[in-house]
Amino acid sequence: MVAMKRHRVDIAAFLAQGSFAVVGASTDREKYGNKVLRCYLQHAQPVVAVNQKGIEVEGQQVFASLRLVPTTVNAASVVAPPAAAAAIVSDAIARGIQYLWFQPGAEAADASATARAAGLHVIDDGSCVLVALGFHDA
Numbered sequence: 001m002v003a004m005k006r007h008r009v010d011i012a013a014f015l016a017q018g019s020f021a022v023v024g025a026s027t028d029r030e031k032y033g034n035k036v037l038r039c040y041l042q043h044a045q046p047v048v049a050v051n052q053k054g055i056e057v058e059g060q061q062v063f064a065s066l067r068l069v070p071t072t073v074n075a076a077s078v079v080a081p082p083a084a085a086a087a088i089v090s091d092a093i094a095r096g097i098q099y100l101w102f103q104p105g106a107e108a109a110d111a112s113a114t115a116r117a118a119g120l121h122v123i124d125d126g127s128c129v130l131v132a133l134g135f136h137d138a
Contacts, residue, residue, distance in 0.1 A: 025049030
């Protein structure tokens with residue numbers, strides 16, 4: 001029998017959403033925006049890429065904004081500069097996404113506060129989806 005990995009309650013709730021967006025997805029396999037996307041793919045999770053350039057990333061459909069992702073997307077991992085966080089939160093609120101996970105280096109306290117005030121569930125404590133799920137760079 002394979003043991004299931006146990007997660008903190010907030011991480012488990014995020015991962016339970018079952019359909020994800022990666023904001024800041026990159027075509028560069030060395031960047032975390034690419035690694036986070038590949039991590040979801042490695043774990044057979046439905047995922048779309050969000051990238052202002054709108055270029056295909058790892059064969060996944062790309063959307064120029066979080067506002068444009070399909071309604072099936074319930075949660076977003078953010079791998080973008082902190083300066084972009086306020087706009088990303090605004091997009092999440094407009095789109096109705098309730099779960100945001102700011103990956104290490106993408107956190108912005110004011111944006112997180114805005115998201116929480118709007119009722120969103122936010123992870124912004126330096127924890128990383130690559131560690132939570134387990135990522136094998138190939």
